[in-house]
Amino acid sequence: MVNPLIRKLEHFARLTSGERQALERVVQTTRRLGPREDVIRDGDRPRHVNLILEGWACRYKQLEDGRRQVISIFLPGDLCDPHVFVLRKMDHSLGTLTPVLLAEIPEAAIREISAESRTLSEALWWEMLVTAAIQREWTVSLGQRLATERLGHLFCELFMRLKAVGLTSETSCEFPITQADLGDAMGLSTVHINRTLKELRAAGLIRLRGRQLTIPDFAALRAASLFDPAYLHHERDPSILHDD
Amino acid sequence: MVNPLIRKLEHFARLTSGERQALERVVQTTRRLGPREDVIRDGDRPRHVNLILEGWACRYKQLEDGRRQVISIFLPGDLCDPHVFVLRKMDHSLGTLTPVLLAEIPEAAIREISAESRTLSEALWWEMLVTAAIQREWTVSLGQRLATERLGHLFCELFMRLKAVGLTSETSCEFPITQADLGDAMGLSTVHINRTLKELRAAGLIRLRGRQLTIPDFAALRAASLFDPAYLHHERDPSILHDD
């Protein structure tokens, strides 16, 4: 299995085999976690950069009274906070949603690869800026979109991000998270997530059974959700953009 | 008037006079805009880094059907996207909320100051990471907090950010934006913003008249809004943290 980070960055930059090897080398120590475990907790001092190799994880923040917001979802190939060391303490937690295999990358390794290659340095910048753009798009979703649009938009986003690391078939992908977690991510109650999924299913926009999501007509879901993939910044490799 | 960026960064790093001068020098060309003008539009190619010197601005995104989400608010001393050049096109717009004076900083100038001084480089990293943390906190607000909490939290945040650049008195600050803009930022209708402000006023948590916000008892507003300033990462200079 190829390091999914390489696969993702190759949509942005043409990597030499040396650069690819440099990226392989950052994966030294790995760590396996079960579902619903914390990788690092709010208030802890960050010790390394986490790279997701398998499984789904998330950032989340828990309020004093128990309310929980999932702030972002991490998929294979996602780097969690490549420059977090500047800050002393985490202001949120990182946790798994499913069983996860992650690489623990030391600060120095990140510095080295971006010092060695301008291409890699730019590619890491691209990765960070896209992460920020995704965060902004979630702000838009939570602020403006109705429940159906919000969920539809999330499905479009996750499908495209999974596609970028080769984890989709033509119209389907794994979708291993619970409705409760979806609710925490989209700022909706579990009950309403369920209602909304029912509606999207009834409209023929998605199929969701077990841990499998199918989007039979991406263009339709995209239109229904006002999804515009520009914020994922695949402008240098538009092959991945569905334009059906 | 001192460059407010310097003032802000000094809460994080002890700057030499040389470093302070380097930061002054990045302000070469400035630009004055009226209220409600666009600095740069969704889809445009970014040409420089914008530094707010006076006035309030915002990131926003407009959906096809007219809905508008203000994604972040920029105050004096805020840098808008110091490394935006890696991406070809803006995925959102930057606009003013009030009359604004901003500095247009060329890409090269940013590179230079972070190459010259490790301290400045780290300080710019800190600034970027705090911006990201603020974005995450907005996600939490939009996802989980009720209208009163959401507004109260925003008031706490903006007050502390203004304090960091010396734009507050003991309990007051300028608050020059309209209820409509507040609504677009917090994902609430203008009417509901108005209702909520009334409620916060009635509870004695804020006074808001004209363009002036007063927070008579910061600790009270903080408690009512579940505001925890940790995400602003003033851990190296806690003097600014209200702990009344």
Added chain:
DNA sequence: CGAACGATGTAACCTTCGTGAATTCCGAAG
């Protein structure tokens, strides 16, 4: 094979917030 548990699905009712339409306030321009 059955118990136990987590996840999903549904229903009834309630709360928060949005909509549309006036009305009032206030600061700037004449």
Added chain:
DNA sequence: CTTCGGAATTCACGAAGGTTACATCGTTCG
């Protein structure tokens, strides 16, 4: 001082989504 226009305020009503409670489904584990 008056006028004007944007901003603030208020009201009545309706829609979106939350809450509580319970039933069902499916896996895993004994």
